[in-house]
């Protein structure tokens with residue numbers, strides 16, 4: 554069994570903003586080359602940790618562990634695997650958690666997961682768990698040493714009838730033993746600050762880490778906003794649409810917007826940001842350079 558890594562909750566309370574990035578396990582050989590190239594490129598600035606998402610089903614789930622191990626062993630990153638309740642019995646979850654522990658992972662992003670493609674309702678495994686909060690409680694009971702992150706939705710989770718109802722569920726999830734919240738992507742900081750104020754008013758006291766997507770193109774960002782039900786500000790939409798056919802110019806617009814967001818988030822006390830980099834390095838590297846120049850990293 555490997556020695557457990559560093560708890561993200563400790564990183565978040567160290568007083569200096571942290572920067573982390575999210576990978577997803579690739580499905581193709583080309584995707585495998587991309588993630589390795591990106592991990593290698595990001596090594597130079599050393600993100601405080603990297604996370605690796607958990608697939609909707611099948612072999613990508615094995616790859617969460619495989620790539621998580623690789624990112625830890627070969628590149629030396631502190632790795633946080635994600636885990637969802639989708640399709641798993643409690644016994645299976647225990648087996649996966651034991652493997653996470655044996656691998657030396659200290660942190661887990663703890664999620665319910667989405668319903669399978671084409672389905673609108675989440676149906677738990679007959680001997681499984683129905684909500685992110687249940688997974689948090691389950692891990693706290695059986696593997697108490699893990700540091701646990703949970704998802705938060707500044708513009709509300711798509712299935713929730715209102716933000717207030719969703720926030721009540723988030724409070725319950727945190728009360729089960731979550732250590733920090735990472736948010737869904739958002740493009741308007743006003744949405745994040747309002748969400749954060751409402752969380753604090755409800756007595757949610759754990760660190761809230763904004764999740765930022767540096768947009769890559771107009772088409773990609775509209776697709777993501779549609780899926781997550783996040784709002785695309787008119788100004789960002791117009792700027793991206795104006796350079797629709799120019800990859801480099803689109804990336805520049807995305808980085809510029811994300812930079813302004815992060816600058817304000819750090820200046821107003823966010824303990825870190827988590828970048829949704831889609832396994833690509835260019836935006837993250839450019840953002841790090843700018844944030845260093847600002848003296849914010």
Ligand SMILES: Cc1cc2nc3c(=O)[nH]c(=O)nc-3n(C[C@H](O)[C@H](O)[C@H](O)COP(=O)(O)OP(=O)(O)OC[C@H]3O[C@@H](n4cnc5c(N)ncnc54)[C@H](O)[C@@H]3O)c2cc1C
Pocket residue numbers: 605606607608609635636637662663664665666667668683684685686703704705710711712713718719720722726735736737764
């Ligand atoms: C940071 C982050 C990382 C993610 N990573 C992944 C990943 O790796 N793999 C993946 O498949 N998906 C991932 N997702 C997507 C996530 O799985 C979906 O958004 C999913 O639909 C909700 O998961 P959750 O744990 O946030 O849900 P929950 O907290 O369980 O909430 C889901 C819905 O149920 C409601 N609810 C909660 N508790 C109750 C209750 N007791 N009674 C009634 N309603 C309730 C909530 O209001 C919400 O509408 C990620 C999301 C985020 C924000």
